[in-house]
Amino acid sequence: MNTSPFSLFELNTLVKRSMEQCLPDEYWVQAELSDVRSNATGHCYLELIQKDPRSNNLIAKARANIWNNTYRLLKPYFEETTGQLFTSGIKVSVKVTVQFHELYGYSLTVHDIDPTYTLGDMARRRREILLQLAQEGVLTLNKELDMPQLPRRIAVVSSATAAGYGDFCHQLLHNARRFYFYTELFPALMQGSQVEESILASLDKINDRLSDFDVVVIIRGGGATSDLSGFDTYLLAAACAQFPLPIITGIGHERDETVLDSVAHVRVKTPTAAAEFLIDRMNEAADQLEALIDQLEYSVLSRLEQERKKLTAFQTRISSSVAMHLSSARYTLLAAEKDLERSSITLLSRQKHRLELLQQRIADASPEKLLSRGYSITFKEGKAVTDRSTLKSGDELITRLYKGEVTSIVTK
Missing domain, CATH: 2.40.50.140 (Nucleic acid-binding proteins)
Structure with missing residues (x-):
């Protein structure tokens, strides 16, 4: 050592x-x-x-x-x-x-x-996020929303300079049937470390104006195909899963779905495909409307033909029925005419007899008739005297007889 x-x-x-x-x-x-x-x-x-x-x-x-x-x-x-x-x-x-x-x-x-190791780790992280969302009961909430039949008002989350955003707008504008789409851009960073924060901020702005839009489209095309990690975060996935409008993603990649794709209502590969999806949705509604128009036209023409046949049948029936009714009415009128004539003669005869009786009664009750029988009428000052208490001594009276008058003075 x-x-x-x-x-x-x-x-x-x-x-x-x-x-x-x-x-x-x-x-x-x-x-x-x-x-x-x-x-x-x-x-x-x-x-x-x-x-x-x-x-x-x-x-x-x-x-x-x-x-x-x-x-x-x-x-x-x-x-x-x-x-x-x-x-x-x-x-x-x-x-x-x-x-x-x-x-x-x-x-x-x-x-x-070895990229496969990283892919496995990324897949594991995606599975963990999706499992957490499922346990929280929000994983499929956006998918369960009803996609509007006419998705015309579109909130777009994208970068204003992204080629994919231009492709999306161009595709919508030049659709074959000239459907009108209203789009409004909510700018967001679609690559880099601020993807999550930027998209969440745009979604908050859209959430404040929910009544102005039918769907939300998140598109990215034109960015680096290697920069998709920002779409694999729990916070972004949770926000999109619970967003109250249907979300369509078209972030331009061919590999496995990102977490954002997994929770969105509809996932397509590219911004152009997102535009095609919306146009197809409008085409379906237009086709249904045209089918209803054709069905309505057919039903109306069919009903008119049925009614025309009914009118023709009624016309035939009316001709014979009218002739029969006219003949019956003519007979009825003739009978009624004879009955009316007999009734009129009988009524006139009866009324004439009544008039003769009344005439006789009136003649019998006339003053001249009474006077001729020996009766007289006494007047005072032109009024008939019917009560002796109305007279006083010195009153001048005129008594009318059948023939002539007598003037007298009351003495007692």
Whole structure:
């Protein structure tokens, strides 16, 4: 055993030589990426960390690097395969060699990466989020909403500069039947670390104006296909699952559904497909309306034909019925005429007899008739005297006889 002291450089050299001898191979290591950064030379520097699954405390950490010639191949391969940015916070399985430098100390050099491990971890995280939403009873709430038959008023959550947003609006505007769609953009960041926060802010604004819209469309096309992690968060998924308007997603990717896609009412692949879905919905309503119009026209024409046949039958029946009724009415009128003539003669004869009787009674009751029988009428001052108490001595009276008058003075 060497008892003489080592210089630090000598000790580090010994450590380096020992590690090269003990760990000469390449090793697959599973860890989480942290502090990922690259410089102008194209090299990537990062940390690989491991956390305690219970306490989430760090239990291991190592510096790592990916040299330029490897990084320019490894990064796009990983991102295109996983649909996930090569950035901090994701779990990876990387092939490394162990390095020890006298000045910089212990580090790992990354030579390869296994995207399937990251895909598995991402799928696991999605499953956990979806399971949590299901346990909370909100997973399918948005899917259970009724999709409007005429989804014409559309709240669009997208980046104003995204090519997908332009494609979406162009597709709606140039639909074959010239349906009118009203769209209003609620700008949001659709890639990067602020996707969740930005989309949630736009949904809050839409929620304040629910009566102005029929559906919400979240579209992304034009962004990097590797930057979809922002759509795999619990908060965004929970907000969309419980949103009171149907949500349509078209965030432009071919891989497995994001959590946002899983809770949305309708998921399509691209913004253009989202526009086509809305146009198809309007086409279905228009087709149904046209079918109803055709059915109504057929029913009306059929009913008119039935009524025409009925009128023709009634017309035939009316002709014979009228002739029969006219003949019966003519006979009735003739009979009534004879009855009326007989009745009139009888009535006139009866009334004539009554008039003769009345005439005789009137003649018998006339003053001349009474006077001719010996009666007389006494007048005082032109009025007939019927009560002797109305007379007084000296009154002049005129008594009318059948023939002539007698004037007398009351003396007693």
